[in-house]
Each structure stands twice: as C-alpha cells, then as structure tokens.
Amino acid sequence: MNSKVKKITILPGVNKFGEKEHFERIDIKRGEVVTIVGYTGAGKSQLLYDLERLAQKDTKSKRKILINDKIPDKKLRFDPKKKLIASLGQSMNFFTDMPVKDFLQLHLESRGKKSRQGLIKEVIREANRITGEPISPKMNLLSLSGGQSRALMVSDIANISISPIILIDEIENAGIKKEEAIKILVEEGKIVLIVTHDPSLALNADKRIIIKNGGIVKISKTTLKEKGIACYLNWIENYELDIRKEIREGKEIKNVEIYCEPLKSKNKIKR
Amino acid sequence: MKFIIFAGTPGSGKTSVIKYVVQELKDNFKLFFAKFDCLQTLDNERIAKQYKIPTTKKLAGELCPDHYTALEIPKIIKENQDKDIIILETAGLCLRCSPYVKEGLGINVLDITSGDPSRYGPILTDADIVAISKGDLVSQAEREIFRAGVLKVNPETKIAEVNGLTGEGVIDIVKYIEKFSNIKSERLTLKHSMPSAVCGYCYGNKIIDEKETQKRYLAGKELKNLIPNLNCGKCGFKSCNEFIRAVLDGKAKRGQCPFIKK
Numbered sequence: 001m002n003s004k005v006k007k008i009t010i011l012p013g014v015n016k017f018g019e020k021e022h023f024e025r026i027d028i029k030r031g032e033v034v035t036i037v038g039y040t041g042a043g044k045s046q047l048l049y050d051l052e053r054l055a056q057k058d059t060k061s062k063r064k065i066l067i068n069d070k071i072p073d074k075k076l077r078f079d080p081k082k083k084l085i086a087s088l089g090q091s092m093n094f095f096t097d098m099p100v101k102d103f104l105q106l107h108l109e110s111r112g113k114k115s116r117q118g119l120i121k122e123v124i125r126e127a128n129r130i131t132g133e134p135i136s137p138k139m140n141l142l143s144l145s146g147g148q149s150r151a152l153m154v155s156d157i158a159n160i161s162i163s164p165i166i167l168i169d170e171i172e173n174a175g176i177k178k179e180e181a182i183k184i185l186v187e188e189g190k191i192v193l194i195v196t197h198d199p200s201l202a203l204n205a206d207k208r209i210i211i212k213n214g215g216i217v218k219i220s221k222t223t224l225k226e227k228g229i230a231c232y233l234n235w236i237e238n239y240e241l242d243i244r245k246e247i248r249e250g251k252e253i254k255n256v257e258i259y260c261e262p263l264k265s266k267n268k269i270k271r
Numbered sequence: 272m273k274f275i276i277f278a279g280t281p282g283s284g285k286t287s288v289i290k291y292v293v294q295e296l297k298d299n300f301k302l303f304f305a306k307f308d309c310l311q312t313l314d315n316e317r318i319a320k321q322y323k324i325p326t327t328k329k330l331a332g333e334l335c336p337d338h339y340t341a342l343e344i345p346k347i348i349k350e351n352q353d354k355d356i357i358i359l360e361t362a363g364l365c366l367r368c369s370p371y372v373k374e375g376l377g378i379n380v381l382d383i384t385s386g387d388p389s390r391y392g393p394i395l396t397d398a399d400i401v402a403i404s405k406g407d408l409v410s411q412a413e414r415e416i417f418r419a420g421v422l423k424v425n426p427e428t429k430i431a432e433v434n435g436l437t438g439e440g441v442i443d444i445v446k447y448i449e450k451f452s453n454i455k456s457e458r459l460t461l462k463h464s465m466p467s468a469v470c471g472y473c474y475g476n477k478i479i480d481e482k483e484t485q486k487r488y489l490a491g492k493e494l495k496n497l498i499p500n501l502n503c504g505k506c507g508f509k510s511c512n513e514f515i516r517a518v519l520d521g522k523a524k525r526g527q528c529p530f531i532k533k
Binding site: 053058095153156 | 383384386407408409410411412413415416418419430432437438439440442
C-alpha cells in the first residue's frame with residue numbers, strides 16, 4: 001500500500017466567512033514534510049481532519065482531497081485495515097483500562113494483523129526512547145503520564161498503524177523528546193503533515209501552509225536560509241533541554257554558555 | 272414518513288448530534304422531534320426555539336422509560352401524519368432493552384470513553400447505525416480498537432464517527448436518514464422484547480422484603496384484572512400501571528377509574 005500513494009492533493013474550500021480559498025490546488029508528494037501554521041483557532045486541526053477523513057466537500061471547510069489525482073474509495077476513509085492515514089492528535093490520555101501489552105495486541109488485531117510478542121516489545125522500546133520515565137508492558141494504560149501516553153501513541157503510529165500518510169497535531173506540547181519523536185514518525189518515502197507552533201519545526205519542513213480564519217492563505221516553500229535558521233534554533237533548544245535535565249537532577253546552574261557562531265555554509269550546521 | 276430513534280446513555284452526545292441532524296434536514300423535510308426522558312428535560316424547547324420545528328417532551332416518571340416510549344410511539348405517529356421525518360430521542364436507560372423498531376432507523380450514540388462496547392446490550396447490538404462520539408478525546412489506536420469492539424457485538428451496523436461539538440461526521444448520519452425508507456403502516460414492531468415486569472416492586476413496593484413484595488404483587492395483580500388496561504388517562508394518570516401504584520400507595524381511589532369492575 002505504501003508505494004501506491006504518490007501524492008495527496010488539497011482542492012480549495014471556504015474559510016470561516018464562506019469565502020473561497022485563493023489557491024488552485026496543493027500537491028504534496030511522497031517524501032515531503034509539510035507544516036501547517038497559524039494562530040490558535042485559525043483552523044489548523046480542521047485541515048488535518050479534512051485530510052484524515054479524505055473530505056469530499058462534506059466537511060465544514062468544503063475542501064476536497066484527492067489521492068494520486070483521484071477521488072479515494074470510501075473504504076479507505078474509515079476501515080482501519082485499509083486506512084492510508086495515521087494520525088497523532090492532541091489527546092494526551094488513554095481511557096482504556098488494561099495493561100499496555102494487551103492494548104497493543106488488541107490494536108494489532110483490530111488492524112487485521114497477527115500479534116507478535118517481538119513487535120509489541122519493539123513498540124514499547126521505541127516509546128521509551130522518547131519519554132523520561134520508562135513504560136513497562138504490564139503497566140496499566142490509565143496510569144501512564146501524559147508524556148508516556150504520547151510516547152506510546154507515537155510509537156504505535158510508527159510500528160502498528162503503518163501508513164503512507166502521517167498527520168501530527170502539535171507534537172511539541174507532549175512533554176516528550178520532540179526531535180526523537182519526529183525521527184521515529186517521519187520515515188523516508190512518506191507524506192507527513194505537521195500542525196505546529198514551534199518555529200524550528202515549522203522551518204525544518206519542505207513547505208508550510210499558513211492558515212487564517214479557517215482558510216489556507218499562503219503556501220511557502222522553505223528557503224535554504226530558513227532551514228539553516230531551523231538548525232540554529234534547534235541547537236538553542238537542545239541547550240535549553242540540557243539545562244532542564246540538570247535542574248531535574250538537582251544540580252545548581254552556575255552559568256549559561258551559548259556561543260553564537262555565524263552560519264557560513266551548509267556543512268557547518270551542526271545538529 | 273421516516274421514523275428515526277436516537278438512543279444512548281446520558282451524556283453521550285445524543286442531543287448535540289440531533290441538533291446538527293435537524294439543521295441539515297429541516298429545509299428539505301417536515302420534521303417532528305420527540306424527547307423522552309425520565310424526570311426533566313428542556314432539550315425539546317431548545318431545539319424548537321433554535322430550529323423552529325414542532326417538538327414534544329415525554330417524561331416517563333414512575334414508569335420504565337422503554338415501556339413508556341413504546342406506549343407513546345403510536346400516539347406520536349398518529350398525531351404527526353403530515354410530517355416527513357419523526358426524530359425520537361431516548362436514553363434507553365437500563366441497557367437491557369432497546370427502544371428501536373424494525374420499521375425505523377435505530378441510531379445508538381456511543382461515547383468512546385465509556386469503556387468496552389461488549390457491556391452494552393440491545394441498545395448497541397440492535398442499532399442500525401452506531402454514532403461513535405468524542406473520538407477527538409482519544410488516540411487513533413483507541414478509536415480503532417473501539418470500532419473493532421463495536422463491530423464484534425454488532426457486525427452488521429454502520430458506523431459514523433461524530434463530534435457533537437463541531438458537528439463533524441454528522442453528515443454521514445444525515446445521508447443514511449435521507450436514503451432510509453418510509454414506514455409502510457402505523458403498526459410497528461419492537462426489535463427487542465422488554466424485560467418482564469412481574470414483581471411487587473413493579474407495583475411500587477419500597478420495602479426490601481420478600482413477603483412485602485409478594486403481598487404488593489398480589490394486590491397489584493388483583494387490581495390489574497379489574498381495570499381495562501387501556502392507558503386512556505381518564506383517571507388522571509398517564510398509564511394504568513401508574514394508577515395501580517397510586518391506589519396501592521393510598522394516593523388515589525379505585526373509583527377514579529371509570530371502567531373499573533365492581
């Protein structure tokens with residue numbers, strides 16, 4: 001299924017005032033990472049919903065979504081066994097009362113896959129890469145912290161809900177290692193859309209879609225300079241994370257040493 | 272006339288979903304909305320005010336809400352022959368019953384955070400459509416597991432994932448309603464039988480005691496044989512059962528029933 005999706009297309013709908021969006025079409029090809037930016041309440045999550053539902057002018061926005069230039073089959077919309085889209089929403093909690101390993105097994109079954117102990121272990125192992133306090137297979141889902149829950153959701157998407165199209169809603173709010181999480185989710189040859197308020201994440205993508213009042217107002221291609229700036233911002237963030245770690249471990253913070261070196265060429269950018 | 276029943280536990284989002292359904296249908300169809308509840312509701316008035324459609328509220332009071340709903344359905348149909356679609360909302364409370372009728376469309380609004388679907392009875396297993404609400408609160412994994420759980424207990428059902436706050440997904444229900452056939456006659460059949468009502472508690476006994484219950488049951492049965500069980504309302508009560516309870520509680524006199532056998 002992965003190789004069959006070559007591109008996804010957004011055809012214009014209307015904004016919150018009912019005015020038509022000013023673009024002809026947005027094509028997102030295999031391997032592209034696109035961010036969706038805008039103020040809170042602007043309609044970013046609505047665009048993700050349209051994509052997840054493969055909207056056919058039947059949502060509030062009246063947008064139409066094509067896959068490989070065609071109207072997708074209805075079954076692709078909801079049947080988990082045929083779904084093309086995996087999405088990480090803003091939810092931070094689980095509601096199911098059962099151990100982590102049983103839950104993952106159930107999810108494998110609902111996707112029509114055989115359950116394998118090895119795979120379940122891998123999902124938990126990968127989740128533990130991005131969370132502070134490790135998750136164990138026997139822990140109850142309800143007892144997981146917000147960060148642990150999100151980490152498990154991320155790892156589930158990467159390992160169980162394997163799909164050619166990935167939608168991510170505000171991953172930076174999760175209290176998990178953002179960069180690691182993105183690395184786990186964003187694989188080669190996938191189409192990835194990320195709603196974000198995070199400048200370094202937004203500038204790291206191939207394109208960004210800007211949303212205002214419920215409508216797409218602009219599509220920008222990320223410039224090389226912007227990608228450089230993204231790396232720089234990332235470096236500052238990581239520095240901040242180091243300090244956070246020291247605070248959490250009870251250390252006294254004596255001084256901040258940030259050396260700003262001007263960017264010279266692409267090769268000099270350190271991550 | 273199409274006959275649509277929405278059922279679901281309190282707080283599942285039935286009324287919110289119905290509001291969006293009404294909004295989509297009201298321009299093309301003559302609608303009537305009946306809200307069934309146990310003690311109190313203002314939902315029908317809100318819907319009447321917001322969408323300018325005729326509505327009614329039916330409170331079960333002392334009666335089992337599902338029995339009461341079945342008793343009232345023929346009256347509602349009779350009084351609304353000029354309508355295209357009747358939408359009925361009920362909590363379907365004890366989960367042992369389902370209020371759905373074979374000739375109508377039964378829609379169960381089911382809160383995704385309410386736990387394993389296998390613990391619901393006919394309200395879920397007899398539904399033609401299961402509208403899963405509050406999906407935005409959980410992860411994709413939980414949505415998929417819940418969906419699989421619903422299909423396990425009701426393999427034939429259609430599923431709509433809805434958001435009662437934004438109305439997203441309700442369009443799928445609207446499309447099913449538009450395609451659904453009209454009822455052919457006034458005679459409707461329940462999809463699922465009601466539980467037996469055969470003990471003294473059904474006649475209003477409050478003392479938890481075997482002998483007291485038996486005593487109350489026999490007194491109730493005797494009275495039931497003397498009245499016509501027409502639920503005509505001439506005694507001042509909605510139904511004969513409520514009249515019997517009131518007599519046994521000393522709150523009404525036998526003579527209030529004009530048809531009682533001497």
